[in-house]
Amino acid sequence: NHIIVTGFGTSGSEAVHELLARGVDPREIVVVDPDEKALIQAEDLGCNVMCGDSTRDRTLKDVAVHRARTLIVSAGRDDTSILITLTARHLAPRLPISIVVRNEDNELPARQAGATTVINPVSFAGLLLAGSTSGPHIADYMADLAATGGQVRLHERCVMPEEVGGPLSAIRTGLGVRIYRGTQVIGFWEPGAAQLQSGDMIIEIVAGVEHDGPHNPA
Amino acid sequence: NHIIVTGFGTSGSEAVHELLARGVDPREIVVVDPDEKALIQAEDLGCNVMCGDSTRDRTLKDVAVHRARTLIVSAGRDDTSILITLTARHLAPRLPISIVVRNEDNELPARQAGATTVINPVSFAGLLLAGSTSGPHIADYMADLAATGGQVRLHERCVMPEEVGGPLSAIRTGLGVRIYRGTQVIGFWEPGAAQLQSGDMIIEIVAGVEHDGPHNPA
């Protein structure tokens, strides 16, 4: 039930720092990189490390990819990252895999290779730049939503039994913004949000990092 | 009242594409780059272009930086981008300037140079990667919020006269998530959100791109 991070370049190391900020025990993280120098930094953070080529079955088997909770792929080159994803998907059919790609053309192949989450930093930066022209606070709010620090964060959880039957707007743990119901994606304004169902996944905005209980609405 | 984009590399061109998707007229965009090849692509999109070095006063004066609505700085190198920001800030004290930096250490200098919005794609990718380990839909929701396409987008606007005195939760244009009131930042759960004041800036989540009027709550 560990987290594997393959590629400890800029994105990979940022991800590990944020995982630690979120309270993940560094001993639950295994960093794999072909570069021993990168691994020294990961080791300094308390992570487990392995020097190796994650495009090889053997490497991923050595870090028990089939028993991992999640895999983060940030090898620095899209071709390498996609090959790692394919290899890992073959060995662990149900593993959540998040991959960083740098070229927009590689987003679809990354999904086809089996990635569950595809992140394109360049494309994201373009969106945020464009958004900043219509409001000076939008990029800051997005960064706050994404990071565990600051005043808010985005959170995903299952619906709780006592919430079933009520509207999304009545949840007490945060501000409900979206429901995933089977293959449906339901916005806060849509009829489907009027009645939560058992099995719904809720995306909510919650206040602060320490905030796990109900908040006190103003 | 034009938008200047200096540096038409990956981030800059993504920003221009997103601006066009948001309905900005390409003739309102001026792209500046020292590389003529990059400018051909910008010209193909219908943008105005100028070949030049934006770290020079003369270049920024030639594109009337003091009359611009906003400046997007994505020169590809942090030192170049920060020098452009300093130069532009000197020529246009009140201009909104959004800058892309690649190194976390340069976020603070970029603000000190006068940038109003600092975007670090690598750091953002790390946040999204870490977030994806606690929920498979969080990165997708963030990308939807940032882009004008998809089902929702983040929007910033002034409070409307008829909203003053009411709570943030009562606004009808979207789901209110944050208020900027002078130097204060007020979350949806905080006492200050119970009564909107004249001059408040509101951050809201709105449904769809076409959605400018009131939504019909479920």
Ligand SMILES: [Ca+2]
């Ligand atoms: Ca935050």
Ligand SMILES: [Ca+2]
């Ligand atoms: Ca969107």
